[in-house]
Amino acid sequence: MKLALTVLIMTSSLLVFGQEKTSFKSDTPSVEQTLIQIEHEWNKALMAKDYKAIDRIVADDWVGVDFKGMTTTKHESIAELKAGESSNQSVEVGDMTVRVFGNTAVVIGTDTEKSTYQGKDSSGKYAWMDVFMKRAGKWQAVASQSTKLVK
Numbered sequence: 001m002k003l004a005l006t007v008l009i010m011t012s013s014l015l016v017f018g019q020e021k022t023s024f025k026s027d028t029p030s031v032e033q034t035l036i037q038i039e040h041e042w043n044k045a046l047m048a049k050d051y052k053a054i055d056r057i058v059a060d061d062w063v064g065v066d067f068k069g070m071t072t073t074k075h076e077s078i079a080e081l082k083a084g085e086s087s088n089q090s091v092e093v094g095d096m097t098v099r100v101f102g103n104t105a106v107v108i109g110t111d112t113e114k115s116t117y118q119g120k121d122s123s124g125k126y127a128w129m130d131v132f133m134k135r136a137g138k139w140q141a142v143a144s145q146s147t148k149l150v151k
Contacts, residue, residue, distance in 0.1 A: 031139075032098040035107050035132055038139060043091045043111070049081060059133070059140040067117075067126060067148040086122075089114040103134040110149075125149045 029037070038057055045053035055078075062074040072080075080086045096109035107130045114123045131143040 031100050031105060035098050035105055035139060036096050038132070038141075039096060039107055039109065039130065040093065042141070043088070043093060046081070047088050047091065051078060051082070054078060054081075057141055059135070059142045062140075062142055062144070064144040065146070067122070067146045085119075086117045087115065089116075091115075105132045105134075105139070106130070107132065122148070 041053060042057045044050070045057065058074050058077075060074060062077075064072045064077060066072060091111050091113045094110035094112070096107055099106045099108075108128070110125060110127050112125045116122055126146050126148055128144065128146040130141050132139045133142050
């Protein structure tokens with residue numbers, strides 16, 4: 001009996017510890033990859049004035065703090081874009097860092113843009129932070145902040 005138990009334990013140990021770890025490549029993008037893709041889509045939508053895409057990406061209760069320290073809502077931001085008060089001619093997005101906390105995530109990054117705001121050149125390098133929440137199975141921006149960096 002003792003010999004049978006010893007053989008069983010050794011065999012079980014070999015099965016558990018002798019197994020090769022197999023990594024499976026998933027076709028499903030990670031949350032980080034998904035949010036970085038959404039950031040790129042958001043920039044493209046702003047440049048193209050694709051309001052349908054902006055509406056999908058930005059939650060109805062979104063609040064932003066712009067580079068002048070002014071608070072804006074989704075409705076106000078889209079109205080400014082439609083009126084031509086703000087526009088981006090080009091945006092080069094830098095590296096992004098994504099931190100995920102369950103159904104909430106924070107994306108921090110930089111970009112260099114050629115832009116205008118209220119008829120004045122607002123081009124430059126910006127540091128920004130976007131907060132996303134996963135609601136009804138999709139990620140949407142709920143808050144943003146942008147700071148123009150001084151040279």
